[in-house]
Amino acid sequence: xxxLFKQSAAIESxxxxxxxxxxxxxxxxxxxxxxxxxxxxxAFSERLERVSTIESKVDQSxxxxxxKLYRKMLIPESRGDVLSLLENIDNVVDRTKEVxxxxxxxxxxxxxxxxxxxxKLSEASMNAMENTVLASRAFFxxxxxxxxxxxxxxxxxxxxxxxxxxxxxxxxxxxxTLELAERIQLKRFVExxxxxxxxxxxxxxxxxxxxxxRTI
Amino acid sequence: MEEFIILVFLSSGxxxxxxxxxxxxxxxxxxxxxxxxxxxxxxxIIGSIFVILGAVISGAGASHTLGKLGAVNTLPGAFxxxxxxxxxxxxxxxxxxxxxxxxxxxxxxxxxxLFTGNQTDMNSLVKIVLxxxxxxLLSAGFSLVFYYIIRFSMKRASIHMIxxxxxxxxxxxxxxxxxxxxxGANNIxxxxxxxxxxxPFGGISFAGGIKLNGVQMLxxxxxxxxxxxxxxxxxxxxxxxxxxxxxxxxITAFIVVLSSSxxxxxxxxxxxxxxxxxxxxxxxxxxPVSSSQAVVGAVLGIGIAKSARNIxxxxxxxxxxxxxxxxxxxxxxxxxxxxxxxxLFLQSV
Numbered sequence: 001x002x003x004l005f006k007q008s009a010a011i012e013s014x015x016x017x018x019x020x021x022x023x024x025x026x027x028x029x030x031x032x033x034x035x036x037x038x039x040x041x042x043a044f045s046e047r048l049e050r051v052s053t054i055e056s057k058v059d060q061s062x063x064x065x066x067x068k069l070y071r072k073m074l075i076p077e078s079r080g081d082v083l084s085l086l087e088n089i090d091n092v093v094d095r096t097k098e099v100x101x102x103x104x105x106x107x108x109x110x111x112x113x114x115x116x117x118x119x120k121l122s123e124a125s126m127n128a129m130e131n132t133v134l135a136s137r138a139f140f141x142x143x144x145x146x147x148x149x150x151x152x153x154x155x156x157x158x159x160x161x162x163x164x165x166x167x168x169x170x171x172x173x174x175x176x177t178l179e180l181a182e183r184i185q186l187k188r189f190v191e192x193x194x195x196x197x198x199x200x201x202x203x204x205x206x207x208x209x210x211x212x213x214r215t216i
Numbered sequence: 217m218e219e220f221i222i223l224v225f226l227s228s229g230x231x232x233x234x235x236x237x238x239x240x241x242x243x244x245x246x247x248x249x250x251x252x253x254x255x256x257x258x259x260x261i262i263g264s265i266f267v268i269l270g271a272v273i274s275g276a277g278a279s280h281t282l283g284k285l286g287a288v289n290t291l292p293g294a295f296x297x298x299x300x301x302x303x304x305x306x307x308x309x310x311x312x313x314x315x316x317x318x319x320x321x322x323x324x325x326x327x328x329x330l331f332t333g334n335q336t337d338m339n340s341l342v343k344i345v346l347x348x349x350x351x352x353l354l355s356a357g358f359s360l361v362f363y364y365i366i367r368f369s370m371k372r373a374s375i376h377m378i379x380x381x382x383x384x385x386x387x388x389x390x391x392x393x394x395x396x397x398x399x400g401a402n403n404i405x406x407x408x409x410x411x412x413x414x415x416p417f418g419g420i421s422f423a424g425g426i427k428l429n430g431v432q433m434l435x436x437x438x439x440x441x442x443x444x445x446x447x448x449x450x451x452x453x454x455x456x457x458x459x460x461x462x463x464x465x466x467i468t469a470f471i472v473v474l475s476s477s478x479x480x481x482x483x484x485x486x487x488x489x490x491x492x493x494x495x496x497x498x499x500x501x502x503x504p505v506s507s508s509q510a511v512v513g514a515v516l517g518i519g520i521a522k523s524a525r526n527i528x529x530x531x532x533x534x535x536x537x538x539x540x541x542x543x544x545x546x547x548x549x550x551x552x553x554x555x556x557x558x559x560l561f562l563q564s565v
Contacts, residue, residue, distance in 0.1 A: 004382045004385065004386075005379070005382050007382075008376075008378045008379045008381065008382040009379070011378050012376045012378045012379060015378070073252065074378060074381055075377060075378065075381045076251060076252035076253060076466075077251055077253075077465055077466055078377065082377070139377075140376055140377045140378070141374050141375070141376050141377070142374045144371060214377070
């Protein structure tokens with residue numbers, strides 16, 4: 001039995017580390033977007049590099065946890081839910097890396113009047129992601145708190161949607177002097193930024209259902 | 217030659233024991249094995265050891281009540297009664313009907329009483345039938361209370377899911393061991409009870425100062441038969457039981473096993489009964505009860521605690537009909553086989 005508890009402690013710590021890394025990725029993502037919009041390209045590149053490193057680490061952690069859960073036959077009842085949760089939250093991290101990479105590749109140029117809303121959008125996405133991590137932690141440890149964080153995630157996702165719509169309207173407003181190609185490119189980047197919160201929302205939908213199954 | 221004949225006559229009791237092990241071990245370890253929390257091999261080993269311990273150490277209490285219902289006084293009679301009960305259990309299991317060994321043996325003894333013209337002790341019969349009603353209700357009450365206690369504790373303790381898994385496995389093993397002990401203590405009366413008045417065994421001493429009297433020897437043999445049933449046939453039952461009247465999670469499975477085992481123990485332990493009486497607490501008669509009914513009661517308790525959302529009342533109804541059918545079927549079969557034994561094999565029953 002002692003072995004079983006030792007093994008559990010090791011996997012618990014791996015899950016905690018993975019979730020810590022995801023929070024870190026959320027913070028780095030927002031910081032990276034702010035730096036990009038401020039024109040601090042060197043700082044932005046460093047952030048992107050760190051997000052890439054974290055993304056690989058999270059991938060590896062997810063695989064390790066999956067293998068251990070299967071090999072040691074742990075949590076047979078909830079294994080499917082846990083693996084699906086870890087896989088989906090990993091997708092959110094993948095998305096942060098993809099979005100920052102898009103910025104790095106395409107170097108979109110945003111008009112000054114959009115910047116404050118773009119930062120707000122990035123912040124809403126970061127908040128949605130952070131609350132998804134909190135919901136995941138609660139799912140593992142304090143299942144009755146899950147709904148609180150899920151609701152917060154939904155709130156930030158809605159915020160992100162609203163800001164996204166506002167920015168798009170500004171991009172396509174008659175006052176704008178942008179070319180159509182630029183407008184389409186910027187619209188895509190706005191959608192990229194909002195997609196993080198969409199991914200977070202989808203993870204929370206799953207956590208919400210899995211949490212109901214977990215309550216005894 | 218005489219030993220061989222004794223063994224032949226005891227074989228029906230051993231068969232009944234085997235049937236009990238094959239079926240009722242699933243009540244103790246079914247959900248744990250079905251949900252893959254415990255390997256079948258672990259469950260079989262623990263179940264076998266503790267069922268024998270329960271039978272030998274605490275099996276005497278419930279046997280007295282059964283003896284009062286009808287003291288079958290010949291070996292061929294005891295053989296036929298046990299065979300009728302065993303065959304009823306086996307046959308109803310094959311037909312996938314819910315069945316209780318306790319009810320089968322009571323029905324078979326009443327069949328013997330009717331055949332031989334012995335008076336059925338109505339006091340004992342009423343006590344036994346009342347127990348059958350109280351047993352699932354008590355079990356439901358226990359599981360309801362345990363459910364709320366565990367839910368409250370889990371909320372307070374905030375244990376990580378992975379650690380909770382390890383704790384639940386340990387608890388399922390402990391509850392399973394207790395359940396197997398209680399099953400042996402309570403249900404050995406069903407398996408070997410009818411043979412007590414005609415027991416061929418004397419006492420025996422083992423190395424280390426362990427002494428077993430004749431009845432305990434009989435119970436040891438019955439316990440071994442139950443273990444054989446667990447090892448050879450219970451896996452299939454265990455793997456299907458988790459899809460029964462209510463889908464159990466590992467934690468609710470623990471509550472069910474704990475509650476039903478406690479009920480079986482309450483109806484079996486002379487020591488506990490004496491302790492309760494000494495402390496001025498209400499005690500229960502020592503009567504063999506059905507572990508299946510105790511489990512159904514416990515599952516119902518969980519269902520009530522969870523607002524009865526997922527209970528399959530159709531299966532519940534089918535189980536209840538089995539409770540009525542079992543003693544009637546065993547009684548009729550016992551009467552018929554006693555007739556055959558007396559008139560065809562010319563044995564005194």
